[in-house]
Amino acid sequence: MSGLRERQKADRHRRIIDAATALFREAGYEGAKIEAIAARAEVSIGTIYNYYQNKGDILGAIVSMEVNEVLNAGRGVVASPPANVGDALDTLIGIYIEHSLNYLSKEMWRQAMAISTQLPDSPFGQAYTALDRELTRQISALIARLQELG
Known part of the structure; x- marks a missing residue:
């Protein structure tokens, strides 16, 4: 049941x-x-x-879904990056940019950023900051992987 x-x-x-x-x-x-x-x-x-407590929480859930899909797509680049550092970063950031408008329009992203900066201690602001950190960690992981590969 x-x-x-x-x-x-x-x-x-x-x-x-x-x-x-x-x-x-x-x-x-x-x-x-x-x-x-x-x-x-x-x-x-x-x-x-x-x-959800409010409309901002719904927007936060959409942002979270979007960023998690972007992170999943980026994992493939980190696992098997192009040999050239510039190409690898272009590929990863290209995924971020290309995927960023699947669910959210530019206006929705602006609203999400505004909420996160105006209310950084709110659940939405904290979640948004955590998602940004995950994107940063993925870029760092790509650089570390490239260093491993020489």
Whole structure:
């Protein structure tokens, strides 16, 4: 039974994220309302608040999903980098840039950065900083790997 319950919970979460992503792109972060996200996701407003405290937390979840996908794509470059240092860094950073607009528009990234700098001690600000650190660690891992390879 718990398997079904977990699948339903994951499905609701995915629908909320998908709805918010679409509405943030269409109406902008400020223009997207929790009520509209709930309607598009086919969940109640209360369900959204069971998952997230506010709209910024939803944006944070989308940012986290985006960055984690970027990190996963970058792992392949770190594991098997181009021999040339410049090419290796270009490849890794190219993945970051190319992938950065899959879920988030430029306006959404600006909003995420604004929230993280205005509220650095908030859960969103701390999560955003942690994701930035992971990207930095991956670049450092690439450099270390290149050094190993000579």
